[in-house]
Amino acid sequence: MKRNTKALLCAGLMAISLVLPQVADASKYTASTDTNADVLDYLENNKRSARENAIADEQKQLVHDAFEMRKNLRDPLDPTKNVPVAMEGDELFYDQRNGDFYATGQVNITSLDAQRFQTEEVNGNIQNTEVNVPGKGHMVQMTPGQAKIVMDGYKIQYNYGKKTGSMEDASGKIDHEYIKGKRIEMYPDKIVIYDGTMTKCSAINPDYHTSASKIEVYPGDKMICYDLKFWLGHVPVYSTKKRTFRLDKEDDQTDLPKVGYTNDDGWWISKDFRYDLAKQLYIDSEVKYTGKHGFRSHADLVHNNMLGTFKVLYGYYESSNNKWVKKEPSFTYSKSIPLGDWPFTLGLSYERGKWTQNDIHSIHTYYGISLSHNTINLGGNHKLDLSTSYSITNESADDSSIRGFGYAALLRRDVDKRWSYYTRYSYSQANTKNSLFDYDLDSYSRKLAAGFSYKFSDHDRVVVGSAFDMNDRSLADMDLYWLHDFHCLQLISRYRVKRHQINVTLQFNPW
Numbered sequence: 001m002k003r004n005t006k007a008l009l010c011a012g013l014m015a016i017s018l019v020l021p022q023v024a025d026a027s028k029y030t031a032s033t034d035t036n037a038d039v040l041d042y043l044e045n046n047k048r049s050a051r052e053n054a055i056a057d058e059q060k061q062l063v064h065d066a067f068e069m070r071k072n073l074r075d076p077l078d079p080t081k082n083v084p085v086a087m088e089g090d091e092l093f094y095d096q097r098n099g100d101f102y103a104t105g106q107v108n109i110t111s112l113d114a115q116r117f118q119t120e121e122v123n124g125n126i127q128n129t130e131v132n133v134p135g136k137g138h139m140v141q142m143t144p145g146q147a148k149i150v151m152d153g154y155k156i157q158y159n160y161g162k163k164t165g166s167m168e169d170a171s172g173k174i175d176h177e178y179i180k181g182k183r184i185e186m187y188p189d190k191i192v193i194y195d196g197t198m199t200k201c202s203a204i205n206p207d208y209h210t211s212a213s214k215i216e217v218y219p220g221d222k223m224i225c226y227d228l229k230f231w232l233g234h235v236p237v238y239s240t241k242k243r244t245f246r247l248d249k250e251d252d253q254t255d256l257p258k259v260g261y262t263n264d265d266g267w268w269i270s271k272d273f274r275y276d277l278a279k280q281l282y283i284d285s286e287v288k289y290t291g292k293h294g295f296r297s298h299a300d301l302v303h304n305n306m307l308g309t310f311k312v313l314y315g316y317y318e319s320s321n322n323k324w325v326k327k328e329p330s331f332t333y334s335k336s337i338p339l340g341d342w343p344f345t346l347g348l349s350y351e352r353g354k355w356t357q358n359d360i361h362s363i364h365t366y367y368g369i370s371l372s373h374n375t376i377n378l379g380g381n382h383k384l385d386l387s388t389s390y391s392i393t394n395e396s397a398d399d400s401s402i403r404g405f406g407y408a409a410l411l412r413r414d415v416d417k418r419w420s421y422y423t424r425y426s427y428s429q430a431n432t433k434n435s436l437f438d439y440d441l442d443s444y445s446r447k448l449a450a451g452f453s454y455k456f457s458d459h460d461r462v463v464v465g466s467a468f469d470m471n472d473r474s475l476a477d478m479d480l481y482w483l484h485d486f487h488c489l490q491l492i493s494r495y496r497v498k499r500h501q502i503n504v505t506l507q508f509n510p511w
Helices: 037-053 057-072
Strands: 006-009 085-088 091-094 100-111 115-125 130-141 149-159 164-174 177-186 191-199 208-218 222-232 235-246 258-262 266-278 281-290 298-305 308-318 324-338 344-357 360-373 376-379 382-395 400-414 419-427 446-457 460-469 474-485 489-496 501-508
Touching (some): 037 400, 037 419, 037 474, 057 100, 057 115, 085 091, 115 149
Antiparallel strands (some): 191 208, 308 324, 344 360, 376 382, 419 446, 446 460, 489 501
8 A cells, every 4th residue: 555645553552651751860069158159059950950851842842742642543542552653754655464564755653652763764564563774764762761862873673562673873862861882772671882982962072971882771770881981082081891870869970070279279180989889878989189288088988778878988078168177987877857747857967986187186976956947938939948956066185065056047039040049047056166176167156148149141150159247247258159151061160259269160061
């Protein structure tokens, strides 16, 4: 049979919900600040998440077309049979006796579970759910529970019933990674790329990429690379025989080093590593070299379970005011507990270990308990956060003990897509004047912080944060930030006005 039109070929389908698959959050940004400007970190993280999860217009169109196909089916779906498909082509031949088809011209093959092939020549069999593209083809996939794919390739063979297939000389995007490979094989639970490269940089000549002889991608779970090499431009940085990346954890970083400068540390370069040891047990580490202090690295052994988060910390740690402390080692515990139907969350925290700073050695012990009210919407995009806490800090070096209540009230508002601001009033019993260690503490107890963020282009945003010492009613700190996005790089600059200090970080976009 020959038809110069569109054909809807139905063979039944199990119930399908056309909901886009969930993806891991983008890498988190945390501001380094003494002015509470980090309360606006969600602006940067929302932008990163939007970029990470963005889908192309053709992907949106595919989801829409698949939904319309489902609405327009005349017969009830048979859950024991294969996926219905629609074919369009300038010339379409279909044999109803055995299911063979052949199409040429502007060919579109769309399945009800949101897969589409586009080419100029295709053949296959509807009954066996087979599609063969002898030349060049374009594939888009938005099937729930499967990887999101936009891919060009040659010699495509695909069985949309079994979810298996292959293509040669392929390039495109799988989930969040730009992929190239001599051969790609697709299975229901994984995608295998041979002699391939991957990167999150969309440039024709990416600033960074990873190459491997074989890449196994298990969507939403993990990615295994064999004979891996990491490249900056055309320069190989390091290689390893095998490396596994977690795809179901937002804090599992790809191999992207950071460089920067601060007045206190000089020029520095750092690299984060994560090693999974078992389920919910892993090592988080940072290797950092500074021009003024040499190597300042640390490693954290982390275990998460229903009881909370347990950590063993060892190495050098830097606070937002560039003060270092060495923990050798230190044990921490934290747990957040929602209080049933009440709008409150109870927080528990504990730390004990050997701390060293400026030739001071002490067994540092901290106990903390906090009570936070869920965010209160006041209308007009105003949001209010309230919390109170009680903490005890003991030091063995001088037998000191600092204990007392603390509280905080935070008001913030997104005025529009460009403007946001915050005001925060807080009290803390502990400060640098009554504590043994000058680490992650202010020099005063009563604090009023205020600031704003302004986005003046798609690539540029400024943040101004200020902190006032309410004990003597003076300006304690003021920080000026500028965040600028290059194509595959981000520059984060901070100028500390009161201290005349510069902090610059340059990193490859981790999203």
